[in-house]
Amino acid sequence: MAKKAGAPKKQKAKPKLTDKEQSERFKQAARELGADESGRLFEKTFHSVAVSKPSNPTPRKGRVGSS
Numbered sequence: 001m002a003k004k005a006g007a008p009k010k011q012k013a014k015p016k017l018t019d020k021e022q023s024e025r026f027k028q029a030a031r032e033l034g035a036d037e038s039g040r041l042f043e044k045t046f047h048s049v050a051v052s053k054p055s056n057p058t059p060r061k062g063r064v065g066s067s
Contacts, residue, residue: 017025030037 027037036042
């Protein structure tokens, strides 16, 4: 007997993880990928691309092209 075509059967939903469980799974995956947990690499990269505002900004003159 051939199976009839139709809607696929629904799979049972996986139980939701708690925040703590999800956090631990994320940390474990990061460790397996060799991620830096200290944050030093992030800070180094961030400071290399971030531009700090001058402590005493000079006022801008009128905008070009404004009516």
